[in-house]
Amino acid sequence: MRPTIVHPAPAMPASWLAAINAALPYIDSIAKIALPAFGQRKSSREANEDTHRQLAELQTAVTHNAEHVRELAVQLQAALSALEQAAAEAAAAQRRLRLLLNVVGALALLAVVLAVYAAWR
Structure with missing residues (x-):
């Protein structure tokens, strides 16, 4: 025959006890405020008002x-138009830089060709 093992009831953690002890002083004031709201019903006139x-x-x-919302829409529209203008300016600057890069590349190629010609001479 096996001995019966009796497990003790789990004890409440100390953290719960501390939380309950901290909340106890406020339960009375919460009950005084909350209970009348559940007990009394307003008249239909007061409810309508x-x-x-x-x-x-x-x-x-x-x-x-x-x-x-209307003000935000106006601000958003202004921001979007400013972004579109900035994008157009950036695209124009990129086209100018690409043209400058092509000119510099052509000049570099011309310099290499002239250097090779001078070396063969």
Whole structure:
């Protein structure tokens, strides 16, 4: 016959105990604030007034958001036009540099040809 091994109940970690001890003083104040919200119901008139007030606040917020979006669109359009202008200027500068590179390459080739001609003479 085997002996029965009895495992002790797992103990609560000390970190949980510290967290619970730190939260205990605040539970009473949280309960005092939260419980009335669950217990009392507003009358339909108060609920309608709150709904109308909330709708007005939402409409105001939507109007402000639309204005901000419009301003951002104008700023984005200005930034994009500035980027397009900078890209056009960079492309023109690249064309000028490529032309200069071709001229310098032709002059270098001419110098090599003249050097070879002078060496054969």
